[in-house]
Amino acid sequence: MPKGIPNKRYTPEFKKLVIETMLEEKLSYSETARRFDISDHHSIQNWERIYLTEGAEGFAVERHVRKRKGNPKKQLPKQVEEDLLAEVQRLRAENEYLKNLQALVLERARRQGKKPR
Missing domain, CATH: 1.10.10 (Arc Repressor Mutant, subunit A)
Structure with a gap:
């Protein structure tokens, strides 16, 4: 047909x-x-x-719709991408540090027999 x-x-x-x-x-x-x-x-x-x-x-009404092929992801400038990756790494390190600090505070409070804040 x-x-x-x-x-x-x-x-x-x-x-x-x-x-x-x-x-x-x-x-x-x-x-x-x-x-x-x-x-x-x-x-x-x-x-x-x-x-x-x-x-x-x-x-x-005129409607022109184009279908995107491939990955529609937009490319960021190289410097911006590097800055964002560096910030992500810094924030991950900061989170890890704060988790360790909290664990130490809780451990100290447990040893002293106090309730943590």
């Missing part, structure tokens, strides 16, 4: 017709895609969401 044309642009009127037909006839996304020769039923899901939240006027 041939699929729709990839990267095809549909008019707002066509989108409205598709969604209204789907809702009136209680068609599934896949059935609607087959009936209107639309290659991806996810487009119909997006159109329905727009129709239900913004009405038919929402189809007139």
Whole structure:
């Protein structure tokens, strides 16, 4: 069965017709895609969401959505990254020191038979 044309642009009127037909006839996304020769039923899901939240006027708004490929992680400048790593190491050392200090205070209090604060 041939699929729709990839990267095809549909008019707002066509989108409205598709969604209204789907809702009136209680068609599934896949059935609607087959009936209107639309290659991806996810487009119909997006159109329905727009129709239900913004009405038919929402189809007139240009929406350009690019899917990111690979790792969307942004690169920090090398100096900033090094500064952040150094700060993390300093904070880990500080936490370790405070844990040891607390253990010593508790041990001293235990030896003296006092309750710790």
